[in-house]
Amino acid sequence: MVITNNDITQKTYKKLSIQVSLSGLSFCVFDLLSNKVINTMSILFEKNKVIEEQLWRTFVDYPILTKSFDEVMVIHDNNLNTFVPTSLFDVHFLASYLQYNTKVFETDFFTHDVIFPYEMNNVYVPFVNINNFLLDQYETFEYQNANSILVKQLLDLSKNKEEKQVFVHLQKEHFEIVVVKNQQLLLFNSFQYNTPEDFIYFILFTCEQLQLNPETISVQLFGNCTEEDAFYKIAFKYIRNCSLLDVSNKASILDVSSSELRNHFILYHS
Numbered sequence: 001m002v003i004t005n006n007d008i009t010q011k012t013y014k015k016l017s018i019q020v021s022l023s024g025l026s027f028c029v030f031d032l033l034s035n036k037v038i039n040t041m042s043i044l045f046e047k048n049k050v051i052e053e054q055l056w057r058t059f060v061d062y063p064i065l066t067k068s069f070d071e072v073m074v075i076h077d078n079n080l081n082t083f084v085p086t087s088l089f090d091v092h093f094l095a096s097y098l099q100y101n102t103k104v105f106e107t108d109f110f111t112h113d114v115i116f117p118y119e120m121n122n123v124y125v126p127f128v129n130i131n132n133f134l135l136d137q138y139e140t141f142e143y144q145n146a147n148s149i150l151v152k153q154l155l156d157l158s159k160n161k162e163e164k165q166v167f168v169h170l171q172k173e174h175f176e177i178v179v180v181k182n183q184q185l186l187l188f189n190s191f192q193y194n195t196p197e198d199f200i201y202f203i204l205f206t207c208e209q210l211q212l213n214p215e216t217i218s219v220q221l222f223g224n225c226t227e228e229d230a231f232y233k234i235a236f237k238y239i240r241n242c243s244l245l246d247v248s249n250k251a252s253i254l255d256v257s258s259s260e261l262r263n264h265f266i267l268y269h270s
Contacts, residue, residue: 014038016069017270019146020130021077022051023172025058026267032070036255039064040264055133065137072141073270074134079174079190080104081124081145084112089121097123113148118155120185122148146266147188150176153269155183164212167245168203169265170223170231175199177206186210196234204238214238220245222262 015030024044031038041062045054059065080102094110104110104125113122124145134141154167158180169176179187187210191202207214222245225232236242244262251261254268261268 010068012068012070014067014069015071015073016065017073017075017267018065018134019075019077019264019267019270020055020127022127023047025055026264027062027065028264028267029064029069035253037268040256040260040267051127052129052133055130059137069138072134072138074131074141074143075146075149075266075270076124076126076130076143077146077266078125078127079147079176081122081147083115083151083185083188084121084123086119086121094123098125113144115148115152115155118152118183118185122151124148144270147176147190149266149269151178151185151188153265154178154180155185158183164210164217166203166207166212166217166219168219168221168223168235170199170221170225172224175202175223177203179206179210179212196230199231200234200238203235215240217241219243222247222265224263226259 013032015032016027017030018025018027024042026040026042028040029038043058045051080098082097082101084097091112094112095104095108098104098110108125109128110123111126112124115122122145126143131143150169158165160182162182164179164181164186167178167180169178174190174192176190177187187206189206193199193202203219204214207217218241219235219239220243221232221235225244227244247258247261251258254261256268
């Protein structure tokens with residue numbers, strides 16, 4: 001497509017990504033020319049307050065969100081999702097895929113992300129009220145489920161690695177376990193936890209179910225996790241090959257620290 005001079009003057013060469021859950025949101029601004037992260041912010045929502053009111057307050061407090069962007073990506077951070085191979089996928093029966101692992105209602109809106117090039121779809125329930133709020137803020141935006149980005153990136157990382165790998169993405173009140181082998185998804189699951197003991201129980205239980213030996217399997221942690229916290233320490237105690245995910249290459253490209261990239265893994269890969 002030919003871009004006129006008028007079009008060029010209106011371009012900002014900036015992209016905004018917003019990752020939003022019921023407990024808060026994070027956002028970052030990318031410079032599309034240098035491919036670097038310019039700005040990142042995380043906001044916690046107050047419990048038992050109307051989500052739209054908290055979103056409105058966030059847009060008031062952070063006027064950068066109201067600026068013009070060439071691209072806006074909204075990431076729905078929930079685990080109301082399931083992965084379906086393309087060979088078994090029918091777009092007319094989205095609700096039926098979710099009914100076995102998620103409480104769904106007839107009034108729910110269902111959609112899906114195509115996980116390219118992996119012959120797989122992620123069926124999920126987006127936050128319709130959040131989309132409606134953001135439609136008033138931006139002329140247009142794309143949206144995805146957070147776990148679509150998570151799984152695609154981990155499948156990419158597993159290329160040409162024939163051994164099974166376990167990835168654990170730790171968030172404030174839940175964590176995801178993803179098991180892959182050379183770009184094949186063997187398992188995805190999400191668990192709620194309160195204590196380090198809950199955390200290690202679910203990891204070891206998953207290993208047992210998949211017949212993975214904690215003495216030999218590689219387990220890589222990322223998300224809201226450092227080597228100093230109790231969750232990493234208990235995993236390191238029970239799993240011989242436990243480490244933080246090495247993200248140094250991508251961190252260098254985006255001009256952020258490795259700890260920032262691990263913490264905002266989904267946001268920065270959007």
